[in-house]
Amino acid sequence: MEQTAFNRLLSRVEKPARYIGGEWNSIVKPQADIRFALLFPDVYEIGMSHLGSRILYHALNSVEGVACERAFAPWPDMEQVLREEHMPLFSLETKRPLKEFDIIGFALLYEMCYTNILQMLDLSGIPLLAKDRGENDPLIICGGPCTCNPTPIAPFMDAVLIGDGEEMTPEFTLAVLNAKRMGKSKAELLKELSTMRGVYIPSLKTEDTCVVRRIIKDLDAAVFTGEPIVPYLGIVHDRVALEVMRGCTRGCRFCQAGYIYRPIRERKSETLMELARQQIGCTGYDEVSLLSLSTGDYSEVHKLVPEIIREMEAGKVSVSLPSLRVDSELANDLSVMQTVRKGGLTFAPEAGTQRLRDVINKNVTEDDILRATQDAFSAGWSSVKLYFMIGLPTETDEDILGIAQLARKISWQFYQLPKEMRGKGLRLNVSVSTFVPKPFTAFQWYGQVSEEEIKRKQELLRTSLKGIRGAELNCHYSLLSILEAAFSRGDEKLANVLLRAYELGCRFDSWSEHFQSKAWAQAFADCGLSEKEYAQREYALEDQLPWDFVDMLVTKAYLRREYKRALSGETTPDCRENCNGCFGARYETDCRLS
């Protein structure tokens, strides 16, 4: 399409920069043997902030003959323009209609983006259901954490890639290219792909199907983001992001990421320093963020953190450290960090009492938290964010009140300090989300508490936080949590609900301005199902689960053991101290800690 006409079209939408491409470091390949469209089913600013997609973009484009291009879910204003103009959804790099690609891969990070998968396929003129697609349609695939229970979205997919994607996705793409060259049919190709570790082909599923998660063994040697794209538009995480390590050894029982990214694998601190230099150099960013599930547990954290802060400071680059845990030995590093920007500090006690923290295996004590906030306040911090969940297994009102008690202690601690020694005014943000049981966690059998109960608990907390200086409550929307629970542990019947919800206009469900609770309720009702039943469903430990055919390496026997320990309030130590045998005998050698 001619630039003038394209600009004219874009002048009708709110943020045209979402659709223009051409960003610094974006890769345009006019010639390619195979084209892969990497799709993120949310808006540009969110999708471009996803590190995994950036890794895949680089990994795929590094392969000769492979062109990987991007597309993001068009915001409703752009969707309207595309429909009015009868214009198909296109890639940012070559503005090619997505239908002309060989493979379309969706990154699935959260369940509430599922309707946007359908929106993007629909706007591309591609049949939504795999069974309705022909030989000439692109292969529709997906990957990302949601695929550990691929059942609700399986009917839309030709293939699902489960596990680490940086090796598997290029390998998969080359296999498709090979089949294309040999003139193989789709059926032949899918059969061949089904033998690849990590690849699930829904159309070939039988009672014996078992898909084993793919992992990369050496993260330090693994491909990273190359020269990252620098967006024109301000995005959510607008900085260089370095993945320090993958996996977490803590074993928090509610945490899906903690189970599905095992074993723990690290990048060497020299590698990270080198990556920081290279990426700052080729992007011009002024901030580096060290990412992992728990950066405080990184074995070289006390070497890396001061070193990277010192070196980056010289080039006016700041360093941010999300996911630092409360019990990390922060104090020493904090004194170094004082010279950099004072962002907010975030702690995640998750539960308000020690009893409940033991149940969820969040091995953090109140003393740990108070020591860390004391250090932070003395070092000049005045903004603290606390994360909690409500609706956890075995929770009582005492646990809810415990959240307020902890907030009161922290507030008191701040105002105890002499005025000249503390920051201006305390901002104590108490952020409370609703617990969502997830597959492959110790709580996968447990049902979510009812909507009425969530609301009552939120009200109780609101009342008990009154009068605490600086405290501010932030509650996650409960209806959304119910749907999230329904889909995360859902089965194949939910694919029909998704289709119906999409028909009824559901899109961008994680955006409160677009979330349509009535349409969702109708979609479930029209399919003869209930979102509440799905969300609140209790499974027995011996029940067959919809995701049992996926082998995430952590065994079901181990998860059962953890569930029982949870109910008896017994904690499980960090596995770096002693192997807890979570992989069982079969994949023991995949973990260097066992």
Add this chain to the structure above:
Amino acid sequence: MKLIAAYHKGQEIAMISHLDIQRTLQRAFRRANLPLLYSNGFNPHPQFSFATAAATGMSSCCEWFEVQLSEEIDPTEFTRRANLVMPQGMLISGAFTAPENFGSLSAKLRAAEYRVSFQFEAPVSREKLDEVLEAMLAGEIIIQKRTKGGIKPVDMRPYILRVSVGQVEGDTAALLVLGKLQADGGLRVDAFIDALLERLDAHGAYEIQRTNMYFAEDGLLPHLPAE
């Protein structure tokens, strides 16, 4: 030192905002390892200022700005290094070192020239264009301007210095508009063009490119020829 430079905003990035432009220039200069001078404080940032903002949707070949540098650098070398790391559609088209007490670009700015390219739904003749323009320029041109106090009618006529019709061919036409542009206000070209379309009773789309910026005469920056 203070460097005065102009950037080019191509059609392919016409749709990005002024804020995006600022960020993009800043990052490009960092990639080029140019000796930017940073402000003090916890959140140091390079010191840039623009003669005026480049509106979203408008392309331009003459967006003047100033940047503070911590070391002397030859303006040609500055331009060369910056242009090696500029994204598509953007480049530095000229630069010079500001003399002592140069003052600010926004205070010196006086006028700008725009090229408007029309794509009408049905052909419009040159005669018709000339005729309607002449009639319009003979009186007030009231547009509704959004201000803090609500929408207010404003006469655009005093801001228009010259309008000339360029090539007219079939359903396309080009217009060259010279308008006042100062820190305290200036011609709103798009509003003027919308008013023109209404008077023409024509429908269609148009694109605006800023083709020149004019400043108070100082012997360095482009200025309006004395009339």
